[in-house]
Amino acid sequence: MASFSLSNYFKKRKITLRQELWIALLIVIFVGFVSSVLISTNSAKSYFSTQLYLKNVDNASSLALMISQLDKDPVELELLVSATFDTGHYKRIELQDPNGEVIIKRTFTDELEASAPNWFKAIYGLNVQPGVGQVNNGWQQFGTLFIESHSQYAEQALWESALKLFFSFLIVAFFACIVSAYFLSRILKPLDDVVYQANAFGEKRFIKSKVPRTFEFARLVQSMNQLSTRFSRIIKEDSKRLEELRFKSQHDELTGLANREYFGATLEAHLQKSKDHAHGALFLFRIVNLDQISEQISRVEMVNFLRRFSDMLIGFLELNQEHFSENYIARISHSDFTVLFSDIDDIEQLSERVKVMHQAFIEEYKSVKLAIPHSCTYILKEDSRFDVLKRVDELLKSGNTKQVAVRAKEVDSKQKSELFDDATSWQSAIESALDNQTLEINSLPVMSFTGQLMQNQLGLSLELGGQLYRASYYYQWANRLKLLARLDWGLIKQLVSEYNVEPPNELISVELSSQTLLDDTALASILTYLSAFPELASKICFDIRESIAVSEIEIFKDFCEQVRCMGAKVALKRVGPEFTKIKKIQEFGLEMIKIDSVYGHNISYSQDNQTFLRGVCTLAHSIGIKVVAQGVTSQDDLDTLINLGFDGVIKES
Numbered sequence: 001m002a003s004f005s006l007s008n009y010f011k012k013r014k015i016t017l018r019q020e021l022w023i024a025l026l027i028v029i030f031v032g033f034v035s036s037v038l039i040s041t042n043s044a045k046s047y048f049s050t051q052l053y054l055k056n057v058d059n060a061s062s063l064a065l066m067i068s069q070l071d072k073d074p075v076e077l078e079l080l081v082s083a084t085f086d087t088g089h090y091k092r093i094e095l096q097d098p099n100g101e102v103i104i105k106r107t108f109t110d111e112l113e114a115s116a117p118n119w120f121k122a123i124y125g126l127n128v129q130p131g132v133g134q135v136n137n138g139w140q141q142f143g144t145l146f147i148e149s150h151s152q153y154a155e156q157a158l159w160e161s162a163l164k165l166f167f168s169f170l171i172v173a174f175f176a177c178i179v180s181a182y183f184l185s186r187i188l189k190p191l192d193d194v195v196y197q198a199n200a201f202g203e204k205r206f207i208k209s210k211v212p213r214t215f216e217f218a219r220l221v222q223s224m225n226q227l228s229t230r231f232s233r234i235i236k237e238d239s240k241r242l243e244e245l246r247f248k249s250q251h252d253e254l255t256g257l258a259n260r261e262y263f264g265a266t267l268e269a270h271l272q273k274s275k276d277h278a279h280g281a282l283f284l285f286r287i288v289n290l291d292q293i294s295e296q297i298s299r300v301e302m303v304n305f306l307r308r309f310s311d312m313l314i315g316f317l318e319l320n321q322e323h324f325s326e327n328y329i330a331r332i333s334h335s336d337f338t339v340l341f342s343d344i345d346d347i348e349q350l351s352e353r354v355k356v357m358h359q360a361f362i363e364e365y366k367s368v369k370l371a372i373p374h375s376c377t378y379i380l381k382e383d384s385r386f387d388v389l390k391r392v393d394e395l396l397k398s399g400n401t402k403q404v405a406v407r408a409k410e411v412d413s414k415q416k417s418e419l420f421d422d423a424t425s426w427q428s429a430i431e432s433a434l435d436n437q438t439l440e441i442n443s444l445p446v447m448s449f450t451g452q453l454m455q456n457q458l459g460l461s462l463e464l465g466g467q468l469y470r471a472s473y474y475y476q477w478a479n480r481l482k483l484l485a486r487l488d489w490g491l492i493k494q495l496v497s498e499y500n501v502e503p504p505n506e507l508i509s510v511e512l513s514s515q516t517l518l519d520d521t522a523l524a525s526i527l528t529y530l531s532a533f534p535e536l537a538s539k540i541c542f543d544i545r546e547s548i549a550v551s552e553i554e555i556f557k558d559f560c561e562q563v564r565c566m567g568a569k570v571a572l573k574r575v576g577p578e579f580t581k582i583k584k585i586q587e588f589g590l591e592m593i594k595i596d597s598v599y600g601h602n603i604s605y606s607q608d609n610q611t612f613l614r615g616v617c618t619l620a621h622s623i624g625i626k627v628v629a630q631g632v633t634s635q636d637d638l639d640t641l642i643n644l645g646f647d648g649v650i651k652e653s
Contacts, residue, residue: 018188025180033173041162045124048154056131059090060147064133067095067145072137077104092130092148098141108150116159124158126151190217197224205589206231206623231586235619242615243580249608250577252331254303255310261606262598263330267340268385269597270328272631279476280379281347283339283354284392285313288371290335296368309361313337316357323350325479338392343476347376419465426477429464434490438463441494442470446509446628448648449638454628455507455541455592457650460491484513485522492526495540496533503536507591511543511573517555531566538567541591550578560588574630579616586623593620594650597631603644604636610644617645 063084070076077095085093085106094105130148134141190212197209206228211221250262258266270280287293287309294302310331317327317339326342344350354374362370375395379388420426433439440463443456461468471487478484491510499508516522530537542563549556549572560570569591572579576596595616599609617627628648629641638649 017191018184021184021188025184026177029173029176029180033169036169037162037166040165041124041158044158044161045126048158049126049128052126052128052149052151052154053131056128056147056149058131059084059149060131060133060145062133063093063147064135064145068136068142072142081106089150089153090147091150092146094146095135095143096146097143103143116156120159120162121155124155124162126154126158187214190214190221194220194224197221197228200587200589201227206586228586231623232584234622235586238615238619238622239580239585242612242619245608245615246577246580246612249612255306255331257310257337258328258330260330260332261608263328263332263338263340264385265598265601265606265609266328266330267388268601269631270340270342271379271383271385271388272597273472279343281341281344281376282379282388282392283341283347283351283374283376284396285337285339285354285372285374286396287335288373289369293368293370305365310337312357312361313339316354320350320353325476343480344378347378351376423477423481426474427481427483430462430474430478430481430483431486433462433464434486437490437494439490439494440468441491441498443508445651446648447651449642449646453506454626454648455509456504457509457511457543458491458495459511460487460494479513479515482515484515485519488512488516489522489526492529496529496536499539500533500536503539507539507541507569509541509543509571511545514545514548514552517544517548517559518552523559527562527566530568534567541569541571543571543573543594546572546575546578546582546596550581553583557588560590564589575616590625592626592628595627595629595646597629600629600632600637600641602634602637603632604634604640610640613641613646614644621645 063081067077067080070080081093081095081104084090090106090108092105092107094107095103097103128149128151130146133145133147135143135145193209193212194217197207200207201224208225208228209221211218211225250258252259267282293305297305310329313329317329323346324341324344328340329337330339331337341347341350351374358372358374362372373396375392377388377391377395420429440461442459442461444459445456446454448454459471461470462474463469464474478487488510495508495510512523512526516526530540542559544556544559563570570588571592571594572582572590573594574596575593576599579593593616595613599613603609603613620627626647627645628650629646630650631652632638632641632649633652641649
């Protein structure tokens, strides 16, 4: 019964190819070792037996001849035989008359001291025939002489020879194992690459491997590389098609800026994020006499003029990035251009710089009468999209005077923070909350459309001024003050303290900022710390913003590799306009992508966005990536997302 169970155990137990090859090698080495020892020992036994027999024959012939020449005096015969017996290693010397009667007989009956074990003597004992010689007396036969040498000496020599052979072949077998291990590792090196590639396919990373020289492995690797190439080609073609579709549906054909529909969705998403803490501003630029200009110049010149004006605005934004964190520029009508700023510090200063820029631009077009007024306003927490657009439009109309080509109208109604007014106070409050651990983890569930919990998206609430505030309230200040890496570290420590004892059953997602990802020390600290809790690490999914993955592709790739080694997962957050720019996305092994709320808002009314998102879902699902939407609350929009192929939605609280 025990043997039956053991047999079943070995049948069920999985064994690797490397183990099988090692077993085969060891069997071959063992068989060669044993057979070499046995064959050599048997050959030595045969050699000793032959030599002893020849010795018996030679000695019997010599002694018989000597006795034949002597007188047959019994005393002399006795002395001669005894002397011969005592000087040689003989087991028996016997002289018989022609009738078989014993005349003289000497026999060795003692045991020699030898180290050969009994089992060896039983197997390899020498059975040597005695030498026979005829003794004559004149012309008549006197008798027959039998001489038998002692075999125990030969058996001892055979045992010592067998021991030397055993240890010699054992050393040879040991070195054979070392050499076999080296060549086996060389032979199986391509197999390790194949296994790594196969595991990468299982992790949704479609990579290529170097084709080895071994014919069988080369065929396998070539087939897998072809599969990876096919996926890469499909993804590249789909990405290109999606990018063309997205750009066409979201951008103005002449200037390449965002169109009115896309900008409206962006503004709506920004206003939703500003419910806790308003931190943006809106600028509106208008070329008031654009119709008259179009009558004075050709269509080609008109197109070049609009593109030149757009490039001027883009260049201005690039030169003044220190005054805001993000900007969104769009052409919302024939003559209106607008820019949405996030976390802007002073719109009056920026407005004055715009006036200087416009004045220089007008000087380049003296041949036509340009008038480029603009208005700007801060965004308030209670603003709707209609409110803020109406406010900047009315400001622009109220300041419209045809005599001035460049003018500005500002509303300095920046909403003051209820807590702090300056950067020093914000920094002190955030650092104090982190140092004193007056913080709390909050979560947003990511639900599938079948009602299953896909993951919990975690955020960090800080106690500021005696009250807990979510990240949307303090994020912009933390970003400006370069405190995001510390906030990420605080979130990770709080996460470990709450979940280490009893890790959750579902995935928990944690966003890492660009400041953490670009700081080697901060990132290494987080990953090393989490590696000490492997069970918890396997439940973590790191969220990285799409913009970081695009701008720092090599850093992002290394990060994905490190995270995968510790058992965690990676997702892309705020996915949208730059998704198709991520090269070789099939090699990152992403768990999920989270579509930006700009695309999900009013998706049921946007056919172009539906086409784009359907393509994103198809591309993502082809490499095993889940797709969820953020900031969608309308039931019509949710139904549309289901039809487009989305897997779930982030439930906003």
